[in-house]
Amino acid sequence: MDRNSRRSKGVGYIEFYDSMSVPMAIALSGQLLLGQPVMVKPSEAEKNLVQSTTAVTSGGLTGPYSGGARRLYVGNLHFNITEDQLRQVFEPFGAVELVQLPHDESGHCKGFGFVQFARLEDARNALNLNGQVEIAGRPIKVSAVTDQTGTQDGGTNVGDFDDDEGGGLALNARSRALLMQKLDRTGTASSIAGSLGTPALPTAPILGATPVVSPAVAPLLSGSVPAIPGLPVPGLQLPATAIPTMDIIGVPSDCLFLKNMFDPKTETEPDFDLDIKEDVQEECSRFGNVKHIYVDKNSAGFVYMRFENMQAAINAQRALHGRWFAGKLITATFMVPQTYEAKLGEIDVGRDMYMILLSSFVRNSDLFVFCRGNACVAGDALHPMTPDIGQVEEVVIVGAGIAGLATSLGLHRLGIRSLVLESSAGLRVTGFALTTWTNAWRALDAVGVGHSLRQQHGFLDGVVASSSVVSKPGKQMSFKVKGTIGDHEVRCVRRKLLLEALEKELPDGTIRYSSKVVSIEDSGYLKLVHLADDTIIKTKVLIGGDGVNSVVARYIGFKKPAFSGRSAIRGYADFKVNHGFGSKFLLLLGKGVRSGFLPCDDTTIYWFFTYIPTDQDKELEGNPTEMKQFVLSKLGNVPDHARTCVEITELDSITSSPLRFRHPWEVLWGNISKGNVTVAGDALHPMTPDIGQGGCAALEDGVVLARCLAEALKKELNVEGKEREREEYKRVEMGLKKYAAERRWRSFELISTAYIVGAVQQSDGKIMNILRDAIVAKFLAGLLLKKADFDCGKLNIS
Structure with a gap:
């Protein structure tokens, strides 16, 4: 001011x-x-926070930031604490150079201070105290401090997040440890959140209490912090704890031996070993390619692992040794490769001998039966065998949704064959319809199906936004405006017709239905895709278009999408005659609810209703009759033809689902590709439907991904054998990184915008209601058209 x-x-x-x-x-x-x-x-404070986090977690500190990273901020301190007392809390982690406690006019601590270590590693380890120790009933806060001096010359562009060369944002020591909790399948593991291979602290020990001390932290915190005068409780007492004897970790190699991973006596599932193998594979693939995993289900929790190189095994050993899994403290030791091969060779030889004897004994196994009393077994029930792995596929796409089929068709147009694996028995058409904005039509034209879809769907010329609370004329905004590239084009397209249009253009045999992917395994420069029917498919490139619950996204490292706090009920109404809606999108906004009605053609309407569910409302899912009545009761003051639209909707044309989204930071900093694997569509950027861009962005993904991948696969290679495989892998990897760079910011922008627009439209505050009703039509239409004014480009490759 x-x-x-x-x-x-x-x-x-x-x-x-x-x-x-x-x-x-x-x-x-x-x-x-x-x-x-x-x-x-971002403000300067926000930039400094990002820079500090990036610098500390990367471990690659240079220039003006190197000193600051050794300095920690300590907050939520008691006002009577002294510098010497604070020093004693942190000295177990290493030599402390400096302790500063700002004081107020009365001479008391202001509630925060700074601790500077002599070594960077000690400071990083001390970060684990954050939220884990209480002083006088206050859990202290610990975070890294970045010096502001020289920030203009640091050479680091905090705002440039589009560079995919770094493989995503590095995790700090505490974050890596917390990720190990994914290995705790029962949820009973210790809450140790220390750094991997460094001391771990007990959960929130209270000064003066008798905490349970982790064996891994006892050596550092033996002894006690003296009582603090003026504090309501005594000093921190950490009694000496007996440390269980650990096995010697052995001489580093590319082979690991894990003990105490399970107790076969307590396992009830016959295939529990497969679950453990999948968990270990998922957790350890972050350290490098895992060549082999064997779970000895008849042992005392033994798991054998072999990595592609020694460094990956060393990193995994540091992460796993002394960690908790299913309530058990596990050990990770190295194995001599010759011992590993001998041990695992005995198992393989035993299996081979069994198969040889069985095949020589049973020439026609499906006719030969083993019987006991009136029970018999034959075929696979008698002699299950390892499935045969056939030819190597160029590209495997998981999921025959919009992103998967658009990518497959784009590759087909560029002369590259792909195999699409779909878990259902046919094309999935959940959702009924979607708004296709200008950007989607450019993508559809790029793959050659835009013309046929235009013939089946009418043009939407604008939006009418009204309040469903009060009766007053709606505000209108036209879609008939020019964008930066050309005229805007908006239609509501039936999902079934869109998928059929894409499928029809693909060669026969491209889509393999009833093919559910259960796991992914590394095999040199290739990927092994395991299906639920025990089929294994080998591929040079793997693309995940398998939606919000993507198996491929989980393999890459993405977390499960978050619940937005809202749900949507969708329907498709066929009037059989002219519906009378005209060619406008009707949007109705109420108290905590939002509904919309979009004409697909002259006789059919796609409608939606989003709301914030209560625990009682969650029972609606799966009951279309109750869903229909719920919508009718919550619509509010809406036009008669809108209410009629819901009333005439058949029960099999109503569905409900929670609205999920991926946190934008995860897309901005995470790995969109990993080697020869990537994701697209909802597997990459699940978003709330508030700007209608989910399906449109999936079409964009398909065009960009096909173009980037074709540029890599179509280039001639002048080498053979292993060298050819390596070179092809590197080209694919670079092509997918290019795709990731193109889609990173676009995905971030769409997810964020959709979330904000949904929150504004569906808010229930009085001030927000006034602002929303006053500006929503003009603001929303302009925003929707701005996000649609995007061109993903053609399929041409250089």
């Missing part, structure tokens, strides 16, 4: 309760506010 004119200087600062809100706010940059485009960007 200008102190003379008392008018705004045009600059403001907003502090959010959680970091999730920051990227969503940034996505609003460029939007009009009172006729002026606003610029939204």
Whole structure:
């Protein structure tokens, strides 16, 4: 505020309760506010926080940041604590150079301070104290501090997140340890959250209490912190704890031996070993390619592993040794490769001898039966065999949804064959319809199916936004405007017709139905895709288009999409005659609810209803009769033809689902590709449907991915054998990294914008209701058209 004119200087600062809100706010940059485009960007404090996190976790500190990373901020301290007392808390981790406690006018601590270590590694280990220790009933906060000196010359562009060369954001020591909890299948494991291979602290020990001390941390925290005068409780007492004897870890090699992973006496599932193998594979693939895993289900929890190289095994050993799995403390020791081969060779030879004897004994196994009393077995029940792995596929795409089929068709147009694996028995058409904006039609034209779909769906010329709470005329906004590249085009397309149009253009045999992928395994430069029917498919490239519950996304390292707190009921109404809606998108906004009606053609309407479910409302899912009645009871003050639309909808044309999304930071910092594996569509960027871009973005993905991949696969190779495999793998990897770079920011922007728009439209606050009703039509239409004004490009390759 200008102190003379008392008018705004045009600059403001907003502090959010959680970091999730920051990227969503940034996505609003460029939007009009009172006729002026606003610029939204992180504050210097936010940039410093990102820089600090990136620097500390990467371990590659240079320049002005190297000293600051040894300095820790300690918050939520008691006002009577002294510098010497704080030093004693942190000295078990290493030599402390400096302790600073700012004081107020009365001489008391202001509640925070700074601790600087002599060694970077000690400071990183001490970060584990964050939230894990209480002083006088206060859990202390510990985080890294980055010096601000020289930030302009540091050479690091905090805002440039599109570079995929780094393989995603590095995790700090605590984060890596927390990720190990995924290995705890029962949830009973210790809450140790220390760094991998470094001391781990007990969960929130209280000063003066008798905490349970982890064996891994006892050597560092033996003894006690003296009582602190003036504090309501005594000092931190950490009694000496007996440390169980650990096996010597052995001489480093590429082979690991894990003990105490399970107790065969307590396992009830016959295939529990497969679950353990999958968990270990998923957890350890982050350290490098895992060549082989064997779970000895008849042992005392033994698991044998072999990595592609020694360094990967060393990293895994550090991460696993002394960790908890299913409530058991496991050990990870190295094995001599010759011992590993001899041990595993005995198992393989035993199996081979059994198969040889069995095949020589039973020439026609399906006719030969083993019987006992009135029970017999034959075929695979008698002699299950390892499935045969056939030819190597060029490209395997998991999921015959919009992204999967668009990618497959794009590759087909460029002369590359792909195999699409679909878990269902036919094309899945859940969702009924989707809004296809200008960007989607450019993608559909690129793969050659736009013309046929236009013949089946009418043009939408605008949106009418009304309140379902009060009766007043709706506000209109036209879609018939020019974008930066050309005229806008908006239609509501039936999902079934879209998928059929894509499928029809593919060669016969491209899609293999009833093929559910259960796991993915590394095999040199290839990937082995395991199906539920025990089929194994070998491929040079693996693409996940398998939706929000993607197996491929989990393999890459993405987390499960988050619940937005809202659900949607969708329907498809066939009037048989002209529905009378015209060619406009009707949007109705109420208290905590949002509904929309979009004409697909002259006789059919696609409608949706989003709401914030209560525990009782969650029981609606799976009961279309109750879903229908629920929508009718919550629609509010809406036009009669909108209510009629819901009333005439057949029960088999109503569905419900929770609205999920991927956190934007995960897309911005995570791995979109991993070697020769990547994801597209909802497997990459699940988003709420509030801007209607989920399916459109999936079509964009298909075109960009096909183009980038074809550029890599179509180039001639002048080498043979293993060298050819290696070179082809590297080209595929670079092609997928190029795709990731193109789609990273676009995905981030769409997810963030959709989340914010949904929150604004569906909010129940009085002030927000007034603002929403006043500006929503113009603002929303402009925003929707801006996000649709995007061109993914053609399928041409250089």
